[in-house]
Amino acid sequence: QLGRSPVMLGIDAGAHVYGTENRREPLSMTIPDINARVQTTNNLAQLHAMIRLQPVSGKVRPYVDALYGFKYLWTQTSLVDTYYDEEIIGSTNQDDITPSYGLGAGIDFRIWDGLMGEDQRPGQVYLTLGARYLLSGEAEYLREGDIQREPGRISFNTTRSRVDIVQPRFGVTVAF
Numbered sequence: 001q002l003g004r005s006p007v008m009l010g011i012d013a014g015a016h017v018y019g020t021e022n023r024r025e026p027l028s029m030t031i032p033d034i035n036a037r038v039q040t041t042n043n044l045a046q047l048h049a050m051i052r053l054q055p056v057s058g059k060v061r062p063y064v065d066a067l068y069g070f071k072y073l074w075t076q077t078s079l080v081d082t083y084y085d086e087e088i089i090g091s092t093n094q095d096d097i098t099p100s101y102g103l104g105a106g107i108d109f110r111i112w113d114g115l116m117g118e119d120q121r122p123g124q125v126y127l128t129l130g131a132r133y134l135l136s137g138e139a140e141y142l143r144e145g146d147i148q149r150e151p152g153r154i155s156f157n158t159t160r161s162r163v164d165i166v167q168p169r170f171g172v173t174v175a176f
Contacts, residue, residue, distance in 0.1 A: 001056070011049060012047075013047050015044070016045075018044055024036070039080050046134070048101075049067070052064070060109055061108040061126070062107045062108075063107070064103070064105050067100075068100070069101075071097070071134075072096075073097075074095035074096075076090050076092050099136060100136040100163075101136075104131060104167075106131065107128075107130065126175065128170065128172065133164070134167060138163075139161070
């Protein structure tokens with residue numbers, strides 16, 4: 001927050017998995033009796049600089065956001081350890097990056113007001129409800145089922161389009 005003004009500056013980051021496929025495959029053609037878990041995930045990460053206008057105090061605090069940054073989309077296929085559920089080895093099948101910008105609006109409802117921490121500073125807890133519309137340029141990406149597998153080779157059916165997102169927002173905000 002810039003002093004006691006209603007202007008706030010910040011960074012907004014997020015990541016989403018928008019598709020996943022799991023399958024069992026023989027570890028090799030010479031060891032067909034040992035199966036391995038292969039997982040393909042379609043992912044989107046975004047990073048935005050944000051300006052928010054919001055009243056500094058009050059039981060109900062509406063806000064509007066303006067955001068500018070980028071979205072990164074990638075599809076990764078991994079051999080996964082089934083016991084620890086960790087990637088053993090992986091490869092990125094497709095990735096792309098595109099600029100992103102948008103607007104958001106919402107409202108914070110104060111649900112607690114009191115003293116916080118060891119130094120007993122005043123603080124508040126808010127229930128946050130809102131939505132954002134994030135537009136972008138075009139990106140090339142894969143969706144579930146876009147990787148065609150044949151023995152010894154693969155092919156990709158990539159999609160090229162804008163990656164606009166409507167993002168509902170629900171959460172808790174702590175101010176201190």
